[in-house]
Amino acid sequence: AxxxxxxxxxxxxxxxxxxxxxxxxxxxxxxxxxWYVQYPNQGLQLLLKYTTGATLVKGINGFxxxxxxxxxxxxxTKPSPHMSDAAEYFCAVITDTGRRALTFGSGTRLQxxx
Amino acid sequence: EAQVTQNPRYLITVTGKKLTVxxxxxxxxxxxxxxxxxxxxxxxxxxxxxxxxxxxxxxxxEGYKVSRKEKRNFPLILESPxxxxxxxxxxxxxxxxxxAYEQYFGPGTRLTVT
Numbered sequence: 001a002x003x004x005x006x007x008x009x010x011x012x013x014x015x016x017x018x019x020x021x022x023x024x025x026x027x028x029x030x031x032x033x034x035w036y037v038q039y040p041n042q043g044l045q046l047l048l049k050y051t052t053g054a055t056l057v058k059g060i061n062g063f064x065x066x067x068x069x070x071x072x073x074x075x076x077t078k079p080s081p082h083m084s085d086a087a088e089y090f091c092a093v094i095t096d097t098g099r100r101a102l103t104f105g106s107g108t109r110l111q112x113x114x
Numbered sequence: 115e116a117q118v119t120q121n122p123r124y125l126i127t128v129t130g131k132k133l134t135v136x137x138x139x140x141x142x143x144x145x146x147x148x149x150x151x152x153x154x155x156x157x158x159x160x161x162x163x164x165x166x167x168x169x170x171x172x173x174x175x176e177g178y179k180v181s182r183k184e185k186r187n188f189p190l191i192l193e194s195p196x197x198x199x200x201x202x203x204x205x206x207x208x209x210x211x212x213x214a215y216e217q218y219f220g221p222g223t224r225l226t227v228t
Contacts, residue, residue: 104156
């Protein structure tokens, strides 16, 4: 069964410092990979996705992620975060394309200090 | 505005009292799905529907029922709720088409069963 591991349930950075949120997946087939963001008391918003093509994916709000097949990773980065980026971030993967079910990681809560 | 709506947004109920959480999308999507979100577990799929009158179990279907009589609606039914079904519930939809896996999430329904 596929799984998604997010290292670090909480990450704290200073404004302007690089943010790196880690995501590793296990899959025997090429995955479709997603990052979602959840602000307090809100639903899930898609940040970016990888399906095929270029392995460096740019998303909204200045986030980007790189798909590395050899490392089975899809880490999320942002060069200069703002306090408004404080939220919970979820990595997710679809490997069962028939069922189209997203398998989510357990989430990483990001704090951005002034 | 293209969106997925859920009602109610918040619900407190007692054990055994049947309830229904509604989900509706206005994007003419064929695929719809229900997830529950619990701390430290990410989101897990409950049920999904690939089209009208076509539904199937996800990862955690026990204690839930669904129906899909119309394309736009996908209600989640708890016939006899129990405290372990206290959770945050999300409905999602996906557009039809090969390679379409991006899920559009509703705002969530926070359910408390006492």
